[in-house]
Amino acid sequence: MNLIERAKSILLQPKDTWVTIEAESTDAATLYTRYAMILAAVPAVCGFIGMSLIGFGGFGVTIRVPFVSGLVNMVVSYVLSLVGIFVLGLIIDALASTFGGQxxxxxxxxxxxxxxxxAMLGGVFSLLPALSMLGLLAALYSIYLLYTGLPALMKNAPEKSVVYTVVVIIAAIVMGVVIGAVSALFLPRGGAMFGRADAPAITMNTPGGKVSIDTAGLEAAGKKMEEAARKMEEAQKSQDPAAIAAAAGDAAKAAAGALGGGQAIAAQSLKAALPEKLAGLPRTGFDVQDGAALGLPTxxxxxxxxxxDKQVRLEIVDIGGLGQMAVMAxxxxxxxxxxxxxxxxxxQEGGRTLHQRYEKDGSHAEFKTILKNGLVVSIEGDNMGVKDLRGFMSQVDLNALESLQRKGKS
Structure with a gap:
């Protein structure tokens, strides 16, 4: 299956393409590693660039989602979108017999x-937040694709396709609300990408050099996701809340494992790099969060x-193997x-990616660096210049942070 040709055909000739898809022999791992995982990265990466790097606004005012929050949101939304597709498949399957399908x-x-x-390809419009409405229109077209696909693959009675589609959409909206609530729990407070499992799927040339994303183990992760989906279906049949919760957690862990690159560096190791004082300023508080409990690589x-009147915030974030996505973005x-x-x-400087932003009146400044191992270190302050922040950053042992190693995937 050629991804580009398949995407083009499903968009332009959905009815004929559904007939072809219906006859294809495949499995969940293939559907994910050769299609869903690739396209799901489009809205995740483009949304990060649009909201955190480009920003939105008007009348000379630009608003940006905080850089670190944007990075973590990129990872969490990517993982949960993959879980969401699995759950949507379960919903479609569970409702099939209700509407005369198989x-x-x-x-x-x-x-x-x-x-x-x-919907996933429409995520490219997130690069420019002003065009986000076009992304919504693209998402609406996915409803039509769903409407044409249900009778072709689920064999439901044609006259029931409209109601079948509406019920699935309502269930998907509820699922989206739940996923949104879950993703909010993991956001920091404050301020062809995949291919064969034995080789990087994509190498991109950026102004800073080539960026490759390793896809080793994706097939195995896909099988885990398939098994997680089976457990979710069994839990749904049993109506056991504890089993449903456990199965949903397994699905999230499986999807996170599919991202590659192993676990995130332990949050306590990151905390150890926070100095007690920064340029004479005392530390007034700290916040440590770890996504390991749900298998999220953050x-x-x-x-x-x-x-x-001087206030500074220092933050260190690891997004596991997806640090390379941050470098790419x-x-x-x-x-x-x-x-x-x-x-x-x-x-780029010395193999690291650097970003600075400051107000010319000296009211606020930000300085960030993405280390070679994908760790993101950011510092921002009020009533100071960016040169001050760069001096503060020099007091953080970036070399020690860069030497930290991640554990392999379990």
Whole structure:
């Protein structure tokens, strides 16, 4: 299956393409590693670039989602979108007989994966938040793809396709609300990508050099996700809340494992890198979060420093093997921007990606670096310049952080 040709055909000739898809022999691992995982990265990465790097606004005012929050949101939304597709497949399969169709878990998953094509590709409009409405229109087209795919693959009575589609959409909306609530729990407070399992799926040339994402183990992870889906279906039949919760957790862990690169560095190791004082400013508080409990490849440690009118926040975040996605995103956005009130710049230096932004009146400044191992270290402060922050950053042992190793996937 050629991904580009399949995406093109499902968008332009859905009815004929559903007939082809219905006859194909496949499994969940293949559907994920050769299609869903690739397209799901589009809205995740583009959304991060658009909201955290480019920003949105008007009348000379630009608003950005905090950099670190944007990175973690990119990872969490990517993982949960993959889980969401699995759950959508379960919903489609569970409702099939209600509308005169035939229950078939793999056919249902096909519908969920391929009907999501328009919505996932529409994520490219997230690069420019002003065009996000076009992404919504693309998502609406996925409803039509779902409508045409259900009778072809689930064999439901044609006259019941509209109601079947509506019920699935309502269930998907509820699922989206739940996923949104779950993702919010893991956001820091404050301020062809996959291919064969034995080789990197993609190497991108960025202004900072080539970026490759290793896909070793994706097939095995896909099988774990398939097993997780089976457990979720069994739990649903048993109506046991504890079993349903456990199965959902397994699905999240399996999806996180599919991202590659092993676990995130322990949050306590990141906390150890937070100095007691920063340029004479005492540490007034800290916050440590770890996504390991749900298998999410994220960890974060931050601290606040302050005295009188000077306030500084230092944050260290690891997004596991997806650190390379951060490098790729920043590499795509390198450059300089300046207006009458502020200036910013993104560049590479010594193998690290650096980003700075400051207000010209000295009211606020930010300085961030992505280390070679994918750790993101950021510092921001009020009533100081970016040169001050770069001096503060020199007091953080970046070399020690860069030497930290991640554990392999369990």
């Amino acid at each position: 229950k078939n878990s793999i056919q249902a998953l096909k519908v969920a994966v391929y009907a999501s094509t328009a 960890s974060q440690a931050s601290a606040q420093y302050g005295s009188d 920043m590499g795509m956005a390198q450059g300089e921007k300046e207006d009458p009130t502020s200036a910013e710049k993104t560049w």
